[in-house]
Amino acid sequence: MNSKHDVLIIGGGPIGLSSAYYLLKAGRGVTILDSNEIAKGSGSGNAGHIVPSHIIPLAAPGVVTSALKWMLDPNSSPFGLKIRLDLKYISWLTQFAAACNEANVNRALEPMKNLGFLSADNFAKMIVEEKFDCHYQTTGFLNLYKNQAAFEEGKHEAEFMQKYGIPVSVYEKNKITDVEPAVRDDVLGGVHFTGDAHLNPAIFLQLLGERVRAMGAEVFENTPVTGFESAGGKVRVVKTSVGEFEAEQVILAAGAWSPIVARDLRINIPVQPARGYSLTASAIQNMPRQALILGDRRVAVSPFGNQIRVTGRLEVGEFSTMPVPRWIQRLEEFAREYIRLDEKLDIKETWAGLRPVTPDGMPIIGRSPHHSNLTVATGHAMLGLSLGPGTGQVVAELVSGNDTAFDLVAFGMERF
Numbered sequence: 001m002n003s004k005h006d007v008l009i010i011g012g013g014p015i016g017l018s019s020a021y022y023l024l025k026a027g028r029g030v031t032i033l034d035s036n037e038i039a040k041g042s043g044s045g046n047a048g049h050i051v052p053s054h055i056i057p058l059a060a061p062g063v064v065t066s067a068l069k070w071m072l073d074p075n076s077s078p079f080g081l082k083i084r085l086d087l088k089y090i091s092w093l094t095q096f097a098a099a100c101n102e103a104n105v106n107r108a109l110e111p112m113k114n115l116g117f118l119s120a121d122n123f124a125k126m127i128v129e130e131k132f133d134c135h136y137q138t139t140g141f142l143n144l145y146k147n148q149a150a151f152e153e154g155k156h157e158a159e160f161m162q163k164y165g166i167p168v169s170v171y172e173k174n175k176i177t178d179v180e181p182a183v184r185d186d187v188l189g190g191v192h193f194t195g196d197a198h199l200n201p202a203i204f205l206q207l208l209g210e211r212v213r214a215m216g217a218e219v220f221e222n223t224p225v226t227g228f229e230s231a232g233g234k235v236r237v238v239k240t241s242v243g244e245f246e247a248e249q250v251i252l253a254a255g256a257w258s259p260i261v262a263r264d265l266r267i268n269i270p271v272q273p274a275r276g277y278s279l280t281a282s283a284i285q286n287m288p289r290q291a292l293i294l295g296d297r298r299v300a301v302s303p304f305g306n307q308i309r310v311t312g313r314l315e316v317g318e319f320s321t322m323p324v325p326r327w328i329q330r331l332e333e334f335a336r337e338y339i340r341l342d343e344k345l346d347i348k349e350t351w352a353g354l355r356p357v358t359p360d361g362m363p364i365i366g367r368s369p370h371h372s373n374l375t376v377a378t379g380h381a382m383l384g385l386s387l388g389p390g391t392g393q394v395v396a397e398l399v400s401g402n403d404t405a406f407d408l409v410a411f412g413m414e415r416f
C-alpha cells in the first residue's frame with residue numbers, strides 16, 4: 001500500500017486527537033496512525049485534571065533534593081528512578097538536574113500560562129459545542145496538607161500564583177471541611193485553585209476519537225510507524241506495518257515513544273518516559289467534591305460521578321506499562337490517610353501509563369529544524385490532557401501557516 005494524505009498524525013492520544021480536531025475544523029484532511037487503539041494510550045487512565053494553575057514546570061528548584069530524599073524511603077516514595085546504562089538517558093538526567101533552577105521557572109511561567117489558559121478555554125467550548133458528557137466539573141483543584149511546613153509552602157506558592165492571575169483560595173483547618181467534607185480530621189488545611197477543572201479522561205478521549213472520525217478523519221489503528229524516508233528537507237514517506245504513507249504535513253505526537261518513532265529522522269527529541277499508576281473504584285460513600293492532590297504523598301484523587309480514581313507515582317526512565325500491584329495498594333493506603341474511603345474499595349480497574357517528559361519540563365511544540373513539513377508535539381509530562389486542546393489549536397495554526405494564538409518560541413525544538 002502507498003497512499004497520499006493531507007495531514008498525517010502519528011499518535012492518537014490527547015495531543016494527536018486534539019490536533020486532529022482543530023485541523024479538521026480548519027478544513028484540513030486528517031489521517032491518524034496509532035500502534036494501538038486511539039484514545040487508549042497514556043491518557044485514558046490518568047487523573048483527568050485540567051489545571052491551568054500548573055504554570056511551574058516539572059524542572060524547578062528543590063526537585064532534585066526532594067527526589068533524593070524520597071528515594072531514601074523506597075516503600076513510600078512518590079518518585080522512582082530506573083537505572084539504565086544508556087548515554088541518551090544519562091544525558092537527559094543531567095540536563096534535567098541542571099534545569100531545576102529559578103531561571104528555568106521564570107522562562108516557563110508566561111508560555112505555560114498562555115498554553116494552559118487557552119487549553120482550559122478550549123475544553124470549556126469543546127465540551128459545550130460537542131455536547132461531550134464526560135463528567136466535566138469546574139469545581140477546582142484542592143491541594144490538601146497534613147504537614148505544617150508543606151502547608152506554609154503551599155500558601156506561599158498560592159500568593160505567587162495569584163500574582164500571575166491564577167485564582168486561588170486558602171482554607172485553614174476550621175474551614176477545610178466546608179469546602180471538602182471527605183477529608184480526615186487531621187488534615188491541616190488546603191489550597192484551592194478555583195479556576196481548575198476535571199473530567200473522566202477515558203470518556204472524553206473516546207468521545208473526541210468518535211468526533212474526529214465523524215468529522216472525516218481516517219484512522220489506522222494497530223498500525224505502528226516503523227520509519228521514514230526524508231529528502232530535500234522534507235519527510236517524503238512514513239513507513240508502517242501495513243505500507244507507506246505520503247503526506248503534505250506530518251505531526252509527530254507519539255508521547256513517550258516519540259524519540260523511538262523518530263530515530264530515522266536524526267532529530268533530537270529529548271523525551272523520557274515517567275510511569276505512573278491509577279486505580280479506579282466504584283463511588284464511595286463520602287465522595288470528594290472536587291479533584292484533590294494529597295500533600296507530601298503527591299497522590300491525586302478524582303471523582304467521576306459513579307467512580308473514584310486515585311493516581312500517583314512518577315518513575316523516570318520506566319517504559320513498561322504494567323501496573324505494579326504493590327504500588328496500586330500503596331495508592332489506596334495513601335488516599336486513606338487524607339480522605340474517608342469506604343472500608344473496602346470495589347476496584348474496577350488498575351492501570352499504568354507513561355508521561356512524556358523533557359529535560360526542562362516544558363512541552364515541545366514546533367517545526368523540526370530539518371524538515372519543513374514535520375511538526376513535533378510531545379513532552380507534556382504531567383499535563384498532556386490538560387494542555388491537549390490548547391496544543392491542538394496551535395498545532396493546527398502552525399501547520400496551516402497561520403499566526404499562532406501566542407508565540408511558540410519557548411516550546412521550540414531549537415532550545416535543546
Ligand SMILES: Cc1cc2nc3c(=O)[nH]c(=O)nc-3n(C[C@H](O)[C@H](O)[C@H](O)COP(=O)(O)OP(=O)(O)OC[C@H]3O[C@@H](n4cnc5c(N)ncnc54)[C@H](O)[C@@H]3O)c2cc1C
Binds near residue numbers: 256261377384
Ligand atoms: C498516573 C498519571 C496521571 C496523569 N494525570 C494527568 C492529569 O490529571 N492531567 C493531565 O493533563 N495529564 C495527566 N497525565 C499525563 C498525560 O496522561 C500525558 O501527558 C498524556 O497522555 C500525553 O499525551 P500524548 O498524546 O502526548 O501521548 P500518549 O497519550 O502517550 O499517546 C501517544 C500515542 O502514540 C501511540 N504510538 C506510540 N508509538 C507509536 C508508533 N510507533 N506508531 C504510531 N503510534 C504510536 C500510542 O499508542 C499512543 O496512543 C497523567 C499521566 C499519568 C501516567
